[in-house]
Structure formats: structure tokens, C-alpha cells
Amino acid sequence: MISGVLVAALAVLPAVYLGVRAAEADASAWGLLFRERTWGLLWRTLGLAAAVTVLAAAVSLPLAWLTTRSDLPGRRLWTVLLCVPLAVPTFVSGYVLLAAFGIGGVLEEVLTRWGLPVPPVYGFPGALVALTVSTYPYFFLALRAGLLAQDPAWLEGARSLGLGPTRAFWKVTAPLLRPAFVSGALLVGLYVLSDFGAVALVQYDAFSRAIYVQYEGAYDRTYAALLGLALVAVTVVVLVLEVRLRGRAGYHRSSKGAARASAPVSLGRWRVPALLFCGAVVLAGVVLPVGVLLYWGARGLAQDEASLMRPALGSLLASVLGAVASVLCALPLAFLAVRYPSRLTLAMERVSYVGYALPPIVLALSLVFLGVQALPFLYGTLVMLVLAYVVRFLPQAVGTVRSALLQLNPHLAEAAASLGESPAGVFRRVTAPLLRPGLLAGAALVFLTAMKELPATLLLAPIGYETLATRVWGATAEGRFAEAALPALVLMAVSALGVGLLVSQEGDAPRG
CATH class of the missing domain: 1.10.3720.10 (MetI-like)
Structure with a gap:
């Protein structure tokens, strides 16, 4: 429960801090707004x-x-x-x-x-x-x-x-x-x-x-x-x-029976x-x-302008860390919502979607303010960027982990516990292996989405840290189209994998 509360607080913290920062603005600042x-x-x-x-x-x-x-x-x-x-x-x-x-x-x-x-x-x-x-x-x-x-x-x-x-x-x-x-x-x-x-x-x-x-x-x-x-x-x-x-x-259809397929309309000369x-x-x-x-x-x-090693490694490292951290944070929220449903646990799960509802540039800006004012020892480090990925993409991990937990029979864990297995042993030997597909799907979805994240990376990445997205951004802004092309192609391929993953999940969904 404590871990779930901490994760929920982490998810809502940027939005709350942005509101606090705005509330501290004086009359002249509000005058600028209008x-x-x-x-x-x-x-x-x-x-x-x-x-x-x-x-x-x-x-x-x-x-x-x-x-x-x-x-x-x-x-x-x-x-x-x-x-x-x-x-x-x-x-x-x-x-x-x-x-x-x-x-x-x-x-x-x-x-x-x-x-x-x-x-x-x-x-x-x-x-x-x-x-x-x-x-x-x-x-x-x-x-x-x-x-x-x-x-x-x-x-x-x-x-x-x-x-x-x-x-x-x-x-x-x-x-x-x-x-x-x-x-x-x-x-x-x-x-x-x-x-x-x-x-x-x-x-x-x-x-x-x-x-x-x-x-x-x-x-x-x-x-x-x-x-x-x-x-x-x-x-x-x-x-x-x-x-x-x-x-x-x-x-919906009010009469009895099922709707039938529509016969194709002939286009003729059209x-x-x-x-x-x-x-x-x-x-x-x-x-x-x-x-x-x-x-x-x-x-x-x-023209030898297409070196991808540095931005590719930067994207890979940040996205892998963000995916792993997101899945680890999603586990307690999804577990509490599925196994111990209550107003509190369901509210904690819903709160995790706050970061996804915020426009990305606003989320990144709120984390900048939070880092400068409250966490200066983290600001300008890779940890802050990974934190942004977690807050932004946590709902993707929560959704997949929650779906996997809903399909997991709770009696299996109860049977293992009745045989004398400790809670940690039950999770390690029973729950985790059965959850592996959902955990991997959530991590893959977060990884593929984080690879193309731009606003948070621009504002929160350490000085000199480069990803494929920031390479495309920087080279295009300066008119170096040849330098931006291969990173853009890689991002397009990564995005296609993300769309394919979503389609495969849809195709594999149970139909009732």
C-alpha cells in the first residue's frame, strides 16, 4: 500500500507543483497572462x-x-x-x-x-x-x-x-x-x-x-x-x-436479431x-x-553526416530505464486496484493518468520547476529525464499490467501460499512468471513511445545528452536535412513497431 501511495503521489506531483508555482505568481505575472x-x-x-x-x-x-x-x-x-x-x-x-x-x-x-x-x-x-x-x-x-x-x-x-x-x-x-x-x-x-x-x-x-x-x-x-x-x-x-x-x-439496434454485413456499393464511373x-x-x-x-x-x-551512434545510444539508455522504471511503478498500483479494489486503490490508479492528460510541454515544464526548486541535486541528470518518462508513460504500463493481472487466477497464488510459500516466494515463483507477457508488453510500449518523446527530452536531458528525437529537432531547425534524415527514419520504424504492438494486442484481445 505504501509503495502504491508513493507512486500515485509521484504521478500527480508535477501537476500539483505547477499549480503551486502559479499560485505564487504576483499580480503583474497574472496581468501578463491576460x-x-x-x-x-x-x-x-x-x-x-x-x-x-x-x-x-x-x-x-x-x-x-x-x-x-x-x-x-x-x-x-x-x-x-x-x-x-x-x-x-x-x-x-x-x-x-x-x-x-x-x-x-x-x-x-x-x-x-x-x-x-x-x-x-x-x-x-x-x-x-x-x-x-x-x-x-x-x-x-x-x-x-x-x-x-x-x-x-x-x-x-x-x-x-x-x-x-x-x-x-x-x-x-x-x-x-x-x-x-x-x-x-x-x-x-x-x-x-x-x-x-x-x-x-x-x-x-x-x-x-x-x-x-x-x-x-x-x-x-x-x-x-x-x-x-x-x-x-x-x-x-x-x-x-x-x-x-x-x-x-x-x-443501438432496437429490434431483435443481429446486424448483417453491408453489401458493397458499386462505384461505377467513380x-x-x-x-x-x-x-x-x-x-x-x-x-x-x-x-x-x-x-x-x-x-x-x-557526406558522412549521418553518425547515429551517440543519439541512438542516448535514446536506448533513457528509454530502457524509463520502461523498466514505469513497469516497476505500475506493479503496486495495478496489483492494489485488481486484488484489493476500494475507493482508495481505484483513485490511486486513476491518479496515475494525470501525467498522460497533461500536454507534454506542460508536464516537462512542471518537472523543470520541481527539479530547480525542490530537487536541485537531480536537476540536469538522467534521473530527472527518466522520472519524466515515468510520469508521462506510466498509464501505458499500468494498463497492460492491470490487464495481465485480471487474467491471472488469484487462486494460484493462494494455493502456493497455503503450501507454505512466503509472499516474496509466491510472487517470484508463481505471479511473476505468469505476468511476464504483460510486463514485457508494458515495457515495450513505454520503450517505443519514449524513443520519440521530444519536449521532455529537450527540457530535462543533461547538458550534451542527445537522443534521436533531439538530433532530428536540432538538425532540422538549423537546415541540416541530411543529418536529420537517418534518425528520423529510425524513429519512424520504431513508431511503426509501436503501432504494430497496439494492433497485435487488439487482435489478441479476448472477444466476448
Whole structure:
């Protein structure tokens, strides 16, 4: 119990400390928070989130319909390809835009040579494109699940009443997709609000970039803390709106029987435009990033600018330590919640999700303040970075360990104890071997996610400590695209492994 309380306190400590730091701010600091610049940051951040959400929905809805309801050739292959951008971190998407269309980019040189206009990649246009490409799969998967769950009898009933295909879709299918729309919009909106890498690289002044700039450039960092709290407040408002928009309407089948599969709709003369549309999205989200990375990676190898040893070892060490520490911290929380459920133990488990709910830049900033003021002997050391990984990714470890414990029969441990085995012996000889798959899955998930963590690593890593993420960030910010290409490719491969792990867990989940 004591260990569980300590872990829960560790998880909530950064958020509490950020609040305490903001409460200590004087009137002048609060005055800065409500000045015109802050309101401008708010509108720019909300405007970007709204624009990305709308554009992602506009792209995802036809894709979801084509891959579930039509006779589109190769629907399964298109579905897989359209989900690949989930494996591209947003700062890698920002890198791809700059390395392709920025000053000195590979496509910028070609377009300039041919006298063609170069698409703008800095500011709002760049942030909009990079974040839409990175986030539309969330909307696509949510809408696709909603379409697959719908009973085609509803649409057929509307058609039998004389409604045409388009009108029937907007009158019947679209309203039934409301939960999927709200879920997708929430995922995309929160992702945009919390993103740091893409908006920072394309130099768009959103909250997360302003927090980082204020932290790096100002002696008094209280204003940065207040900006962090403002971003948390915006996130809370978005969550409240999601609850209100979700509503309480029922969307299930009220008659007896089970829903049947929908017969594919023939695309006819629209087949070629549909294939071109799917191909254009895959070109932007998969082919262009991989092509640009391979081009600059080859140049980096030719110019001997692609040394990966130092950042790779840095990422490996920090991520392994973060994964092991996260699993060790998750064990007491999950064990208490599963084996001794009560209001206290369940509350302790829920508290572990606080760090995951905070935008990454805000979490990193709160740990900076905590380290400088309360733990100066840890600030600037690898321990502080590992602590950030634990607070940030603890929910991933708790979720997998808890799932493994729920599938473990408690009578096995009781039988071992009845045979005279000590509690430590029961855990070592019975519980731990049976939990090994869950422990390894949790550690792997934390490891793969920590490898691409950027804000916490930038703010909390020891001086001179480099990871693959910070190498991509630093080289791209200085226009050294060849140097950033191979680390970005490695991160993309690591992210793909993370997506694959999630998919395999979903596929292995028991179905009831």
C-alpha cells in the first residue's frame, strides 16, 4: 500500500507543483497572462485545432466510406496504407515538409528550377498540413468503426422510402456516425493542442511553442508556468465540450436479431476518382515522407553526416530505464486496484493518468520547476529525464499490467501460499512468471513511445545528452536535412513497431 501511495503521489506531483508555482505568481505575472499576446496565442491555437479537425474529418469520411461500404479495389491494402501515418511523429512530419519544400529542400529546388510556385511550409499552412497528415488516421479509424457497426437495414429502409443515395447518407448514416465524429474530433483536437514538434519546426505561434520559447528566453519563468496552466484549462474545456456533444442518445439496434454485413456499393464511373483520391492521401502521408527521408538519408551517408551512434545510444539508455522504471511503478498500483479494489486503490490508479492528460510541454515544464526548486541535486541528470518518462508513460504500463493481472487466477497464488510459500516466494515463483507477457508488453510500449518523446527530452536531458528525437529537432531547425534524415527514419520504424504492438494486442484481445 505504501509503495502504491508513493507512486500515485509521484504521478500527480508535477501537476500539483505547477499549480503551486502559479499560485505564487504576483499580480503583474497574472496581468501578463491576460494581455493581448496571450489572447492571440489562444485564438491561433484554437484556430489551428479547429482547422486540422475539420480538414481531417473531410479527408477521413470519404476514405472510411470507400474502405467499408464500396467495392473499391484493394480495400484492405488501402486501409493498412492509410493508417501508416500513425507511425510518423509530428516533428518528423514537420521535418519532411521543410526538407521537401523549405529553403534548400529537394522539391523546392525542382519547383524553383521549373518556375513553379513553392507551397508555403512555415506558419499556419505548414502546421495545418503536418498535423492533418499525422492525425487524420484517428478520425479515419473512428469513422470506419462507426460505419462497420451500423446495420445496413437502416439505410435500406430510407432508400425504400424514396430517398436517393446522397440524401439517405446525410439523413441516416451521418447522424448515426455522431459518436464516431465526436470521438475522432476529440482525439484530433487534443493532439493538436498538445503538439510541440510540428508547430515549433514550422514556427507557428501556438501555446506549446510559446511556452518553450518563454522558458528558453526569459529569466523569470513564471509566465511560462501560467501559459502552461492556460493550456491545461483549454484542454479541460475541450473535454467538457466533448461530454456535452456526445449526448445520451442511443445508437443501438432496437429490434431483435443481429446486424448483417453491408453489401458493397458499386462505384461505377467513380472508381478511378476514388482510387486517385486514396492514392493522393497515401502519397502525402506515406510515399512523400519515406521518399524524402531516403533521399536525404542517402545524401547524409555520402557526406558522412549521418553518425547515429551517440543519439541512438542516448535514446536506448533513457528509454530502457524509463520502461523498466514505469513497469516497476505500475506493479503496486495495478496489483492494489485488481486484488484489493476500494475507493482508495481505484483513485490511486486513476491518479496515475494525470501525467498522460497533461500536454507534454506542460508536464516537462512542471518537472523543470520541481527539479530547480525542490530537487536541485537531480536537476540536469538522467534521473530527472527518466522520472519524466515515468510520469508521462506510466498509464501505458499500468494498463497492460492491470490487464495481465485480471487474467491471472488469484487462486494460484493462494494455493502456493497455503503450501507454505512466503509472499516474496509466491510472487517470484508463481505471479511473476505468469505476468511476464504483460510486463514485457508494458515495457515495450513505454520503450517505443519514449524513443520519440521530444519536449521532455529537450527540457530535462543533461547538458550534451542527445537522443534521436533531439538530433532530428536540432538538425532540422538549423537546415541540416541530411543529418536529420537517418534518425528520423529510425524513429519512424520504431513508431511503426509501436503501432504494430497496439494492433497485435487488439487482435489478441479476448472477444466476448
